[in-house]
Amino acid sequence: MLDKNGIAKRIAKEVKNGMYVNLGIGIPTLVANYIPKNINVVLQSENGILNMGPFPFEGEEDADLINAGKQTVTLLPGAAIFDSALSFGMIRAQKVDLTILGGMEVSENGDIANWKIPGKLVKGMGGAMDLVASAKNIIVAMQHVNKAGESKLLPACTLPLTGKKCVKRIVTELAVVDILPQGGFKLIERAPGVSVDQIKRATTGKLIIEGEIPEMVID
Amino acid sequence: MLDKNGIAKRIAKEVKNGMYVNLGIGIPTLVANYIPKNINVVLQSENGILNMGPFPFEGEEDADLINAGKQTVTLLPGAAIFDSALSFGMIRAQKVDLTILGGMEVSENGDIANWKIPGKLVKGMGGAMDLVASAKNIIVAMQHVNKAGESKLLPACTLPLTGKKCVKRIVTELAVVDILPQGGFKLIERAPGVSVDQIKRATTGKLIIEGEIPEMVID
Amino acid sequence: MNKTVKNASEAIHDIKDGVTLAAGGFGLCGIPENCISALVEKGVKNLTCISNNAGVDDFGLGLLLKKKQIKKMIASYVGENAEFERLTLSGEMEVNLIPQGTLATRLMAAGYGMPAIFTPAGVGTEVAQGKEVRKFTFNGVEKEYLLEYALEPDFSIVKAWKGDSTGNLIFRLTARNFSPVVAMAGKITIAEVEYLVEPGELNPNEIHVPGIYVHRIFQGTNYEKRIEQLTVRKKT
Amino acid sequence: MNKTVKNASEAIHDIKDGVTLAAGGFGLCGIPENCISALVEKGVKNLTCISNNAGVDDFGLGLLLKKKQIKKMIASYVGENAEFERLTLSGEMEVNLIPQGTLATRLMAAGYGMPAIFTPAGVGTEVAQGKEVRKFTFNGVEKEYLLEYALEPDFSIVKAWKGDSTGNLIFRLTARNFSPVVAMAGKITIAEVEYLVEPGELNPNEIHVPGIYVHRIFQGTNYEKRIEQLTVRKKT
Numbered sequence: 001m002l003d004k005n006g007i008a009k010r011i012a013k014e015v016k017n018g019m020y021v022n023l024g025i026g027i028p029t030l031v032a033n034y035i036p037k038n039i040n041v042v043l044q045s046e047n048g049i050l051n052m053g054p055f056p057f058e059g060e061e062d063a064d065l066i067n068a069g070k071q072t073v074t075l076l077p078g079a080a081i082f083d084s085a086l087s088f089g090m091i092r093a094q095k096v097d098l099t100i101l102g103g104m105e106v107s108e109n110g111d112i113a114n115w116k117i118p119g120k121l122v123k124g125m126g127g128a129m130d131l132v133a134s135a136k137n138i139i140v141a142m143q144h145v146n147k148a149g150e151s152k153l154l155p156a157c158t159l160p161l162t163g164k165k166c167v168k169r170i171v172t173e174l175a176v177v178d179i180l181p182q183g184g185f186k187l188i189e190r191a192p193g194v195s196v197d198q199i200k201r202a203t204t205g206k207l208i209i210e211g212e213i214p215e216m217v218i219d
Numbered sequence: 220m221l222d223k224n225g226i227a228k229r230i231a232k233e234v235k236n237g238m239y240v241n242l243g244i245g246i247p248t249l250v251a252n253y254i255p256k257n258i259n260v261v262l263q264s265e266n267g268i269l270n271m272g273p274f275p276f277e278g279e280e281d282a283d284l285i286n287a288g289k290q291t292v293t294l295l296p297g298a299a300i301f302d303s304a305l306s307f308g309m310i311r312a313q314k315v316d317l318t319i320l321g322g323m324e325v326s327e328n329g330d331i332a333n334w335k336i337p338g339k340l341v342k343g344m345g346g347a348m349d350l351v352a353s354a355k356n357i358i359v360a361m362q363h364v365n366k367a368g369e370s371k372l373l374p375a376c377t378l379p380l381t382g383k384k385c386v387k388r389i390v391t392e393l394a395v396v397d398i399l400p401q402g403g404f405k406l407i408e409r410a411p412g413v414s415v416d417q418i419k420r421a422t423t424g425k426l427i428i429e430g431e432i433p434e435m436v437i438d
Numbered sequence: 439m440n441k442t443v444k445n446a447s448e449a450i451h452d453i454k455d456g457v458t459l460a461a462g463g464f465g466l467c468g469i470p471e472n473c474i475s476a477l478v479e480k481g482v483k484n485l486t487c488i489s490n491n492a493g494v495d496d497f498g499l500g501l502l503l504k505k506k507q508i509k510k511m512i513a514s515y516v517g518e519n520a521e522f523e524r525l526t527l528s529g530e531m532e533v534n535l536i537p538q539g540t541l542a543t544r545l546m547a548a549g550y551g552m553p554a555i556f557t558p559a560g561v562g563t564e565v566a567q568g569k570e571v572r573k574f575t576f577n578g579v580e581k582e583y584l585l586e587y588a589l590e591p592d593f594s595i596v597k598a599w600k601g602d603s604t605g606n607l608i609f610r611l612t613a614r615n616f617s618p619v620v621a622m623a624g625k626i627t628i629a630e631v632e633y634l635v636e637p638g639e640l641n642p643n644e645i646h647v648p649g650i651y652v653h654r655i656f657q658g659t660n661y662e663k664r665i666e667q668l669t670v671r672k673k674t
Numbered sequence: 675m676n677k678t679v680k681n682a683s684e685a686i687h688d689i690k691d692g693v694t695l696a697a698g699g700f701g702l703c704g705i706p707e708n709c710i711s712a713l714v715e716k717g718v719k720n721l722t723c724i725s726n727n728a729g730v731d732d733f734g735l736g737l738l739l740k741k742k743q744i745k746k747m748i749a750s751y752v753g754e755n756a757e758f759e760r761l762t763l764s765g766e767m768e769v770n771l772i773p774q775g776t777l778a779t780r781l782m783a784a785g786y787g788m789p790a791i792f793t794p795a796g797v798g799t800e801v802a803q804g805k806e807v808r809k810f811t812f813n814g815v816e817k818e819y820l821l822e823y824a825l826e827p828d829f830s831i832v833k834a835w836k837g838d839s840t841g842n843l844i845f846r847l848t849a850r851n852f853s854p855v856v857a858m859a860g861k862i863t864i865a866e867v868e869y870l871v872e873p874g875e876l877n878p879n880e881i882h883v884p885g886i887y888v889h890r891i892f893q894g895t896n897y898e899k900r901i902e903q904l905t906v907r908k909k910t
Binding site: 047048049056057058059062063064065066067070072073075081082083084085087088089091111121123124125126129130133160162163164165 | 518546667
Binding site: 264265266267268273274275276277278279280281282283284285286288289290291292294300301302303304306307308310311312313330340341342343344345346347348349352353379380381382383384 | 902
């Protein structure tokens with residue numbers, strides 16, 4: 001079973017040379033730490049950065065330079081700053097190759113819910129609806145089950161949707177799962193030490209298992 | 220009767236302190252020479268300039284700095300450069316207070332035709348359709364009659380339209396004429412030495428004459 | 439074209455109860471601190487505020503929330519604010535949450551004279567309720583888009599890094615964020631700047647918002663520029 | 675992310691017969707001189723060209739016209755070109771004239787992921803023929819708008835003043851014109867620059883086109899930068 005950093009490490013393997021990538025808040029942010037040094041990847045932050053760098057050194061933070069999670073960050077050489085309209089323009093125009101974000105629920109046809117729990121205070125969707133409606137390639141980083149032990153990979157989402165038929169792949173503490181175009185969670189990899197049965201039990205939606213399911217190779 | 224510079228001088232009196240003004244090619248360009256020095260006016264050129272200045276001094280021309288008529292120009296202090304999309308954005312958003320352009324025909328309900336003569340080669344409408352469709356205030360600078368002696372102020376345009384119901388005022392070598400909201404050319408001023416009868420004869424569209432028509436005061 | 443006014447209170451003198459007011463900024467980054475303070479002091483009420491966020495309890499638009507000056511908030515994310523939570527749950531304030539890109543683009547639409555735009559954000563979600571859906575093929579794929587209308591605030595308030603007296607604005611780093619589109623959307627736009635300079639001092643190539651969009655400008659004072667999430671690395 | 679290619683001929687190697695090609699520039703100002711020369715040399719045919727203008731007889735896109743490489747021209751004003759006149763009148767070339775602002779905005783729409791936009795330009799004229807007309811209230815006035823679709827060229831070619839190897843572009847003065855929206859619209863965008871610099875040399879605040887929109891970039895050579903209408907004052 002993977003911890004958060006393990007999930008981030010596995011997702012980092014999805015990031016290929018030459019990609020422009022948008023990382024959501026939470027586990028997705030950790031992915032940046034595990035992108036191989038030998039490939040060139042540009043991070044986009046939807047508040048208006050391309051070539052976003054790591055957190056600043058202590059004392060070098062700049063109130064005018066934050067990421068979409070409002071954290072102080074830095075710029076890498078080749079950085080560009082732009083306004084929010086252009087930022088979402090390039091997202092809608094599908095210039096961003098890969099979006100990695102968290103999820104509360106994903107359905108077997110690729111719907112995602114991650115912004116609102118009825119009865120709880122709504123904080124807002126931020127840029128998530130724009131990202132999921134636009135991205136060519138969306139990977140969701142999340143726990144396979146919620147705190148109550150219920151599967152988050154469902155036949156249909158029960159929470160209000162963020163977007164429809166958009167998720168391509170899910171990476172959890174237990175598995176890598178793809179959403180098939182015709183619907184269904186196709187099991188791609190098991191986390192180290194996790195059995196197919198464990199994954200089956202944790203998945204309420206239709207799980208498709210074909211042949212031997214390899215164990216993830218991370219590191 | 221006014222010459223081209225006379226028409227430009229009369230139109231310059233329409234330009235008020237604080238206005239953003241777009242000047243078309245031809246007579247409208249001459250208007251810039253007669254704007255009173257004691258008022259502040261900003262000229263917009265739709266290829267992407269605010270605070271456009273006069274032609275450069277000999278030898279100081281810059282191939283990267285032209286106006287919408289492709290003439291070399293200069294910038295005044297406070298100038299801003301922007302792309303064509305933002306330029307027409309500010310035009311459509313009605314941030315430009317006054318547009319002055321030439322015309323081939325104007326109808327008594329404010330339609331204008333100035334881009335195409337059937338049978339002749341079509342050069343294109345450039346920015347004229349955007350300007351006339353968007354501007355709050357449009358003044359047309361043109362000759363009252365064409366070279367064949369026919370009126371250019373008509374009940375309806377005979378040439379393909381550039382825009383509908385958009386012209387507010389026309390200044391010709393003979394007169395200043397307003398387009399009434401309900402339709403009709405209302406005679407506002409006579410050019411020096413021109414009689415109301417002369418203007419009547421040169422106007423095919425419905426000319427409305429109320430009371431004494433003053434002679435223009437220019438200079 | 440000198441648009442300089444003395445200070446924030448002069449700049450906002452005609453912002454009255456009940457108007458729609460858009461504010462630049464993302465979180466607390468690049469917010470018009472001086473204008474917000476002046477609005478708190480003036481005590482205008484029943485504002486409809488358009489801003490990506492709603493500040494924090496004791497800073498940014500949170501200051502207007504605390505004094506119950508906001509009737510309705512149009513935003514994309516309002517997480518960092520306990521007072522906001524209280525006002526919403528008690529029904530004292532109306533909230534309209536819209537996707538961040540939709541918010542930015544609807545403001546941009548106003549500045550670009552486009553009455554409406556199409557966006558895929560929110561299709562198939564509750565955001566789409568009551569909205570017109572239309573299919574288009576774009577980038578080789580047919581999908582559904584929502585028709586969304588331009589947001590045309592009565593007033594816009596933004597903070598820029600540098601500005602000249604004709605209203606040209608330049609922003610610094612991610613303090614740019616929503617501010618250019620907010621500035622371009624306002625029927626009346628007020629800019630406060632860290633450095634107010636003379637016309638000719640800004641490079642015409644580097645202007646982010648041309649002065650034609652700005653109606654009043656003033657030299658701001660006492661910028662706090664608070665950091666919401668300080669994240670740093672240790673020097674090794 | 676190094677997008678540098680050696681020269682124009684390498685940059686345009688996959689521009690094939692029949693593609694749609696957008697070019698930056700206004701008149702002869704800011705045109706991608708090197709790319710145009712390489713396209714003439716390569717001899718690709720049946721191009722659909724999107725550009726505000728069509729050059730002059732012996733420069734700019736006029737060079738492609740002269741060699742009959744353009745099947746269709748989408749432009750707003752093509753006045754300065756006798757060869758263009760001949761090709762149009764003889765039916766050898768198709769021409770689609772559209773309002774300048776519509777052209778700019780349709781290209782922008784592609785770069786902003788907007789499948790269509792609304793504009794008042796051309797309402798009630800022959801430009802509106804066959805197009806959807808819709809009423810909106812904007813800026814307090816109800817009027818009619820045309821629905822116009824995004825222009826999505828297969829390739830875009832632009833010339834910038836400065837660029838870095840990641841594709842960030844900065845334009846100089848009115849050589850900016852259509853070039854940013856052309857650059858943002860292309861499925862493949864090629865930029866030639868007067869000064870190619872290393873990442874980090876351009877100020878991130880001053881980028882006109884972020885590198886994400888640019889696929890190939892090269893150091894241009896031998897810029898002629900011809901002036902179409904030299905207008906000067908005498909020093910007094």
